[in-house]
Amino acid sequence: MSRILIAGIVVFLALLALLVTVGVHEEQRLVTAAQIDRARQIEQGALLYEQHCRTCHGSNGEGLGALGPALHDAHFFTGRLREVGWAGSMHDYVATTIANGRITATRPLYVGDGEVAMPPWSRASGGPLRYDQIEALTAFVLNWQPTALGEVIVAPMPTPTPLAVSDAAQIARGRQLYGEAGCAACHGDNADGVANVGPALTGIGAGAGERVPGVSPEEYLRASVLIPAAHVAEGYARPGDCAAIMTDVQLTDLVAYLLTVE
Amino acid sequence: MRKTEISHPLQGIDRREILAWIWLLAATAAATKATQLTYGFVRASRAARQPTSFNAGTVADLPSPGDAPRAFPDGRFWLTQTQEGVAALDGVCTHLDCLLGWDEQAHEFACPCHGSRFDASGRYLTGPAPRSMDRFAVKIVNPEGAVVASTDFAAGVQAAPLAGADVDSSASLHIIVDITLEATGAPVA
Amino acid sequence: MSREPTASEQTTRQQPRRSVFAGLSWHEVRALLRGDPPTERPNPRYRAHTNSFFLHLRPRTYPAAATWITHTWFLGLLAVVLFVVEFVTGILLMIFYAPTPEQAYASVIAITYYVPFGALLRDLHRLAAEAMVIVVVLHMVRVFVTGSYKGPRAFTWLTGVFLLGVTLLLSFSGYLLPWDQLAYWAVTIGTSMAQATPLIGTELNLLLRGASEIGADGLLRFYLLHVLLLPLVGVLLLAVHYYRVARHHGISLPASVEEGEMPVAMRQSATRKIDFLPTIFLREVLVTAAALLALLAGAYFWFDAPLEQHADPLHTPLNTQAPWFFLWVQGLLKLGDKTLMGVMIPLISFILLAALPYWDRNPVRRWQRRPVAMTLGLLLAVSVGVLTYMGTASYGVVMSSAVAIVEQLAPEEGEGAFRRLPYAALTPGAYALDQPLPTDIAPELRDMLTTFAHLVEDASRAGDLNQGTAFVEIIERQANLKAVTLRIIWQPPDVDTLRTYTRTIYLHRDRNPEHAALRP
Incomplete structure (x- = not known):
């Protein structure tokens, strides 16, 4: 009879001790857990950024010409809210912009399809992203703050392996588009350039990577097709409004052609 | 245990017993009907909101015969070009509804759940799947909206033939996939 | 005053x-x-x-032998304790959970990361659910071995087998609720199996999913099954089951006692009556408290309820696997036809099991004298074991070697080798693994890259990845965020162009609390 009571006392005291331990550590756990969750969101946001945002804002948030503004610089984190007259927090500004897009450009040069500066991305507005994905993207974009403000310095990027362009059919389609979209008028029928009008594009796939630091050849060409004035070669005048209007697939084909034109 | 004696053996069937049986029958019938109506309530499912047909690009965008099929994740189908023409393969595995992935290395469809495999034209290769991949109806329309070629499942035409299509105008020929019309794949022998 | x-x-x-x-x-x-x-x-x-x-509800007295630990192992009591734990933790979790596709995952994230004691409650709920499956099965095994299902206890056994069914269905319906990839695809497979039922299959599938695919309706239906219908059925069945044990026939005596063959004095002591108050009561409180202690310690120190990424109806992750207690069905499914393997065999086994006391007419209870029953039971246990092994994701699902290697090191879901590396060990750089590695990289990373290189080499030598070479790029993308890209390039023998398989994963320093410099 006494034995069972003693055993009961031991078990209850152990249970009490465990519960006290749990209670004492919970506050610290919540701090850690919130950090883990933020880390999880940033990781997920990085994947989504690569998938959906990179083509306009650059792989590293550096912005692509006038196609999309930079998201990784001090101006974005210190001046943007005042610029657009946003009264709320940075988090809300970024999340709302991703979800609903922006009707007017933060930078006036965007040519896109001539309607909105940035398309809406939330499902409610016809975009592909869920609410939690927008939150993750926001966490990722906001994580540029420490480097933008110079608090943290990250290691420079190693040279990425160049994109292997091997699809002959794609290049052929790009070649055809080159003629149809009117590129030849300034850059010559065989992309060999027209004196004093447009530079030769032969070998641009190899050279484009060195023109602007941190911008890959692919991104350089993409921006130049959409906004011919995005990058102007030395010795040539700023081109007029000859931006091509084409679908995303066509744009990729054309860039594939330009990357390989010899 | 003490043996119980039956004090009055039942003889024949009397009026009260008949009534009791009818009583039971009526109660059962009413309960069955109530269950049936309840089932009608529970079963009601709201109509799916997803679109029923997809514009899957133009003939010029098609993968060449033998190339990897092109994925259309929103419609859960893959577009492929075979010798017979354009086919839209249902991306849902015929085994247990997992979504097939494209295995670049083996050049086959592979099911991530139970390992069934299909070739680029959707034909069954291996695994527990009971039949080849299912196919959706495909129409190819010209800019005027006229149907140039189409599948005809009733006649056994499972791919929209491209034989007559004009290669030069291929960029203006649109492929329309109707995911409400489906032909089941050939059962595994 | x-x-x-x-x-x-x-x-x-x-x-x-x-x-x-x-x-x-x-x-x-x-x-x-x-x-x-x-x-x-x-x-x-x-x-x-x-x-x-x-x-x-409780008997006034028990015969001593019926309460021997070596006879009952307290398994029935433990099953009830676990059921009550599920009830209490389940009701608490319902305070924060929202059963809609838009909110379910976010609410589970909130419970796990932001609600005080939320992670512990979720771990407890999950751990107790898995323990309950084990305990209920062990309870059944115990009753089978001691021959306690015979005679007046036939119907009790039948209700017990149905209780096992309810336990499995409760676990399975709870699987969908977090609305993560694991949940979505395991339940897609499960309901697709239901579709294979002859005659009523399509209707049953529609009834469960509420539409042709699992969506808002399906989630709500599984939620209602999980929190309302199945617990209700469980409580009713438990009431019937326990009423028969407590009021009808009592806990069986051990066969050695019941079938005689022991000295009179020993027999008398074995059948001596023990009062429920206080002896049995104190013993049950002790067992309950010990079980709670074990559960709490398990949930707090070791067990983490899994949570994968948000459900994506447009992508089935690799290595999708049924819940472990249904792996044997998944194993059966790999063997062939889903109607026969997925529905008929499990259903027939269930019916045979439930009806066991009605077809096993052998009155002998001691296991030593029931060779046929014991052999059949052992055979069943072994085949469930083998089928479970066959049901695991790694068995029989052939992944291409490139995908398999990358999946092993940096899986789509779950942790994987690269994620376990200390954050600081991920030295940024581009590493071509067919060349000597730089000398200034962390030893953990060196080991990992060597492993990767060996895996690709082995596949290359096996003729799988012709001239396969591996590349790894580690880029510091942001403060405390690195991108790790794994790439395998090979030359298929019959094609001119090289083929590549690439996957990029992102690793944040704080994701792995053991490596992070976490300060409040």
Whole structure:
């Protein structure tokens, strides 16, 4: 009879001790857990950024010409809210912009399809992203703050392996588009350039990577097709409004052609 | 245990017993009907909101015969070009509804759940799947909206033939996939 | 303010035997706790079993042998304890959970990361659910081995097998609720199996999913099954099951006692009656408390309820696997036709199991004298074991070697080798693994890259990845965020162009709390 009571006392005291331990550590756990969750969101946001945002804002948030503004610089984190007259927090500004897009450009040069500066991305507005994905993207974009403000310095990027362009059919389609979209008028029928009008594009796939630091050849060409004035070669005048209007697939084909034109 | 004696053996069937049986029958019938109506309530499912047909690009965008099929994740189908023409393969595995992935290395469809495999034209290769991949109806329309070629499942035409299509105008020929019309794949022998 | 006691209060005080609990006087309660014999006649402790609702559910006495630990292992009691734990933790989790596709995952994230004690409650709920499956199965095995399902206990066994079914269905329906990839695809497979049922399959599938695919309706239906219908059925079945044990036939005596063959004195001591109050009661409280302690410690120190990424109806992750207690069905499914393997065989096994006492007419209870039953039981256990092994994701699902290697090191879901590396060990750089590695990289990373190179080399040598080479790029993308890209390039023998398989994963320093410099 006494034995069972003693055993009961031991078990209850152990249970009490465990519960006290749990209670004492919970506050610290919540701090850690919130950090883990933020880390999880940033990781997920990085994947989504690569998938959906990179083509306009650059792989590293550096912005692509006038196609999309930079998201990784001090101006974005210190001046943007005042610029657009946003009264709320940075988090809300970024999340709302991703979800609903922006009707007017933060930078006036965007040519896109001539309607909105940035398309809406939330499902409610016809975009592909869920609410939690927008939150993750926001966490990722906001994580540029420490480097933008110079608090943290990250290691420079190693040279990425160049994109292997091997699809002959794609290049052929790009070649055809080159003629149809009117590129030849300034850059010559065989992309060999027209004196004093447009530079030769032969070998641009190899050279484009060195023109602007941190911008890959692919991104350089993409921006130049959409906004011919995005990058102007030395010795040539700023081109007029000859931006091509084409679908995303066509744009990729054309860039594939330009990357390989010899 | 003490043996119980039956004090009055039942003889024949009397009026009260008949009534009791009818009583039971009526109660059962009413309960069955109530269950049936309840089932009608529970079963009601709201109509799916997803679109029923997809514009899957133009003939010029098609993968060449033998190339990897092109994925259309929103419609859960893959577009492929075979010798017979354009086919839209249902991306849902015929085994247990997992979504097939494209295995670049083996050049086959592979099911991530139970390992069934299909070739680029959707034909069954291996695994527990009971039949080849299912196919959706495909129409190819010209800019005027006229149907140039189409599948005809009733006649056994499972791919929209491209034989007559004009290669030069291929960029203006649109492929329309109707995911409400489906032909089941050939059962595994 | 003091006043004189009223007359009625006077009388109460003069009655020392006033009831304080279920008709027991304070005096009697003390005697109970001291282990003294009853202070009155007739025994007031038996009266308590009439007066109190909860005590009336319990027998007044047990024959000693029926309570031997080596006979029951407390498994029935433990199953009930776990069921109650599920009830309590489940109701608490319902406070924060929202059963819609838009909110379900976010609410589970909130419970896990932001609600005080939320992670512990979710771990407890999941751990107790898995323990319950094990305990219920062990309870059944115990009853089978001791031959306790025979004779008057046939119907009790039948209700028990249905309780096992309810336990499995409860676990399975709970699987969908977090609305992560694991949930979505495991349940897609499960309901697709239901579709294979002859005649009613399509209807059953529609009934469960609420539409042709699992969506808002399906989630709500599984939620209602999980929190309402199945617990209700479970409680009712449990009531029937326990009523028969407590009031109809009692816990079986061990076969050695019941079938005689022991000295009279020993037999007398084995069948001696033990009062529920206080002996059995104290013992049950002890077992319950010990079980709670074990559960709590398990949930707090070791067990983490899994949570994968948000459900994506447009992408099935690799290595999708049924819940472990249904792996044997997944194993059957790999063998062939889903109607036969996925529905008919499990269904027939279930019916045979439920009807066991009706077709096993052998009256002998001792396992030593039931060779046929024991062989069949062992055979069943072995085949479930083998089928479970066959049901695991790695068995029979052929992944291409490039995908398999990358999946092993940096899986789509779950942790994987690269994620386990300390954050600081991920030295940024581009590493071509067919060339000598730089000398200044962390040893952990060196080991990992060497492993990767060996895996690709082995596949290359096996003729799988012709001239396969591996590349790894580690880029510091942001503060505390690195991108790790794994790439395998090979030359298929019959094609001119090189083929590549690439996957990029992102690693944040704080994701792995063991590596992070976490300060409040």
